[in-house]
Amino acid sequence: MSIARKTDKHGLLSEPIPTVLRQLTVPMVFGMVAILMFNLVDTFFISLLGTEALAAVSFTFPVTFALNCITMGVSVGISTSIGRLLGGGNSHTAARFASHGLLLAVILVIMASGLGLLTIEPLFTLIGASPELLPIINQYMTIWYLAIPLLVIPMAGNSAIRATGDAKTPAKIMMLAGVINGVLDPLLIFGYGPFPELGVRGAAIASGISWAFALVNSLYILTKREKLLARPDMSRLRKDWQQIMQIGTPAGLSNALNPLSGALLMSLLAAQGTASVAAYGAAMRIESLLVIVMMALGSALMPFMAQNLGANKPHRAFQALFTAMRFAIVFQLLIFIMMVPLSWPLSSLFSQDSAVQEQLWHYLIVVPVSYGMQAVCMLLISALNAMHKSMHALIWNLLRLFAFLLPAAWLGSWINGTEGLFIGIAAANILSGIGAYLYAVRMRRNVYGNLAKHH
Numbered sequence: 149m150s151i152a153r154k155t156d157k158h159g160l161l162s163e164p165i166p167t168v169l170r171q172l173t174v175p176m177v178f179g180m181v182a183i184l185m186f187n188l189v190d191t192f193f194i195s196l197l198g199t200e201a202l203a204a205v206s207f208t209f210p211v212t213f214a215l216n217c218i219t220m221g222v223s224v225g226i227s228t229s230i231g232r233l234l235g236g237g238n239s240h241t242a243a244r245f246a247s248h249g250l251l252l253a254v255i256l257v258i259m260a261s262g263l264g265l266l267t268i269e270p271l272f273t274l275i276g277a278s279p280e281l282l283p284i285i286n287q288y289m290t291i292w293y294l295a296i297p298l299l300v301i302p303m304a305g306n307s308a309i310r311a312t313g314d315a316k317t318p319a320k321i322m323m324l325a326g327v328i329n330g331v332l333d334p335l336l337i338f339g340y341g342p343f344p345e346l347g348v349r350g351a352a353i354a355s356g357i358s359w360a361f362a363l364v365n366s367l368y369i370l371t372k373r374e375k376l377l378a379r380p381d382m383s384r385l386r387k388d389w390q391q392i393m394q395i396g397t398p399a400g401l402s403n404a405l406n407p408l409s410g411a412l413l414m415s416l417l418a419a420q421g422t423a424s425v426a427a428y429g430a431a432m433r434i435e436s437l438l439v440i441v442m443m444a445l446g447s448a449l450m451p452f453m454a455q456n457l458g459a460n461k462p463h464r465a466f467q468a469l470f471t472a473m474r475f476a477i478v479f480q481l482l483i484f485i486m487m488v489p490l491s492w493p494l495s496s497l498f499s500q501d502s503a504v505q506e507q508l509w510h511y512l513i514v515v516p517v518s519y520g521m522q523a524v525c526m527l528l529i530s531a532l533n534a535m536h537k538s539m540h541a542l543i544w545n546l547l548r549l550f551a552f553l554l555p556a557a558w559l560g561s562w563i564n565g566t567e568g569l570f571i572g573i574a575a576a577n578i579l580s581g582i583g584a585y586l587y588a589v590r591m592r593r594n595v596y597g598n599l600a601k602h603h
Contacts, residue, residue, distance in 0.1 A: 160313045160455045161235065165468045169475075172315045172448030173441065179319030180440050182326040186358075189326070193333045194351055201348055204284035207277045212292065213407055215260050219300050221400020222253040223307035224450075225392035228534050230311040230376070231451045235458025243378035246308045246370065248388040251380060253304045254297055261293040268293075288348040295356030302362035305370050311451045312374055321365045329358035398542035399533055409549040416554075416561055416569060424566040427507035431515070434494060438483055438516060442476055442523035446530040453534035462599065466592045469531045473524050473585060480520035487516050511570045518574040521581025528584040544584065552576035 159168050195202045226249035233242040264271070272285050302325070306318035332354035339345025346353065370376045410432075417424040449472050456465040491512035495505045525548050532541035553576040560572025 157313060160452050161459050161461065161464075165464070165471050166475075168313075168452060169445065169448055169468060169472060172310075172313065172452065173444045175315040175319040176310075176444035176447055177441055179315075179322045180444055182319070182323040184436060184440075186322075186326040186329055189330045189333060190351055190355070193337050194348060197337065197347060200281060201284055204277070204281040205288055205348060205351070207272055207275060207281065207285060208289055208292070210275065210407060211264070211271065211289070212296075214404065215257065215264070215296060216299075216303070217400045217403045218256050218260060219253050219303045220403045221396035221398075222249060222256065222392060223304045223396075224399035224533050224538065225249065225394075225396030226253075226304055227307040227311045227451060228395060228454045228536060229391060230308055231454025231534065232458035232536075234312060235455035236460075239375070240378070242311075243376050244381055244384065245388055245392075246305075246376045247378050247380055248385055249308070249392050250301055250304050250377075251385075252389050252392055253300045257300045258297050261296050265290065265293045284348055288352050291349050291352035291356065295352065295359060298356055298359040298363050302359060302366045305363075305366035308376055309366070309369055309374060310447070311454065312376070313451060313455065314374075315448060317369055318366075321362050321369075324365075325358040325362040328361055329354050332357055395533065395536055395538045398538040402529070402538075402542045402545040405545050405549055409554060412554055413557055413573075416557055417566065420561065420566045420569070421503075423501060423503035424507055424569075426501070426504045427511060427566070430504070430508050431511040434512065435515075438487070439480075439519055439523070441479065442519070442526060445472055445476065445523070446526045449527060450530045450534045453531055457535060462595050465531075465534070466588075466595065469527065469588060470592075472527050473588070476523035476527060477520035480516070480523060483519065484516040487512055507566050510567050514567075514570045515574045515577075518577035518581070522577040524581040525577075525584040528588050531588065544587075547583070548576075548580040552580040 159171075163171075191202070191205075194205050226246060229245055229249075230242045233239070233245060268286050268289050269282055272282060272289075277285055302321065306321065309318050333351060334340060335343040336346050336350030336354050337348070338350075344350075367377075414425065414428065417428050449468060452468050453465040456462070456468070491509050492505075494512060495509040525544065529541045529544050532538065532544065553573060556572035556576035556579075557569045558572070560568035560570070560575075562568070564571070
């Protein structure tokens with residue numbers, strides 16, 4: 149039996165492709181739902197403190213997301229590199245790489261959070277927070293900045309665990325962390341029983357405790373079960389960090405583009421009126437659930453392709469990519485068909501305002517038809533990261549958002565207001581998806597052609 153085969157504990161190199169993709173994707177869906185619920189529970193309990201508390205914490209989202217983008221980027225670098233190494237049977241090198249990657253992520257986030265602690269008031273004043281909100285923001289962000297290093301190892305460590313082909317364990321860790329956060333939130337925010345009443349600070353402390361739980365569990369799995377942590381090798385540290393950053397920096401920037409384009413879309417909608425903004429905000433909450441399977445599939449595809457490319461099985465890697473793309477188109481088309489009769493009841497559920505209801509209904513009847521093609525573009529980006537072509541992945545995300553989405557949305561709004569803007573979003577998703585599919589076909593042809601030359 150080859151070394152590569154011995155490391156194939158989860159069948160990434162041997163089991164039927166649809167089976168492996170399903171085994172990777174389903175647990176990730178539950179993990180992502182847990183993260184969504186984590187955020188919703190926090191928001192719900194903070195909202196009970198009043199409008200000022202909710203507004204203050206809402207101002208923190210762009211900053212907290214920006215810091216998390218650092219870890220997301222490093223996680224992609226760790227995951228794809230470890231997947232390649234495990235596929236090639238280099239488990240000792242993979243363990244060294246995981247240790248160096250986690251160390252890099254922790255150092256970067258500690259530096260960023262230290263800078264954040266020193267600039268809370270000027271930064272949030274610049275963002276637009278009013279003077280009366282700054283004390284509440286200060287209370288929340290001081291704790292959050294101190295606690296965020298605890299989340300780095302679960303985020304990056306879970307990516308390393310997924311690179312082995314195990315998606316169940318990271319999902320369980322995040323789900324249990326979400327439960328701990330949900331239990332602690334009301335106790336620490338409102339001071340029930342023996343617990344002190346800490347307000348927004350309580351929400352940040354509850355998050356920190358749940359992250360600490362996730363950290364301990366992730367470290368245990370990485371060290372004891374997967375044997376994916378090794379003593380740092382100072383002679384290889386710089387080179388490994390360079391490789392991680394070559395992949396991770398474009399991946400982190402790519403993640404940061406999504407909220408930026410969302411903010412620009414929101415400014416286009418603001419010109420159409422408050423009802424349009426409210427309708428789009430509600431649509432985003434519904435959309436996050438409608439595309440969650442595709443997001444999980446994209447995350448599952450990356451370690452699968454990385455391991456198979458590392459094992460010199462590019463045919464199997466590309467077969468998985470196109471299987472995932474075809475599934476995405478069919479699955480999201482079925483979701484759209486299901487949404488047609490549900491679109492009006494959902495619109496009525498999310499708002500009592502007739503103008504908001506009508507515009508939300510229009511979004512739900514137009515945009516979901518394009519989710520399958522949007523997923524094709526997302527899957528291409530995952531594949532490019534798995535191939536260590538993260539700069540190409542960044543370029544594709546730039547094209548999707550700034551060459552297709554925003555221009556089409558602006559043109560649609562200019563022609564037919566909010567309804568035209570929603571049609572523009574759908575058209576952009578379809579066009580970028582077609583372009584991504586054609587690019588993937590060409591990429592596969594080039595890889596196969598290079599293989600034929602070498603043989």
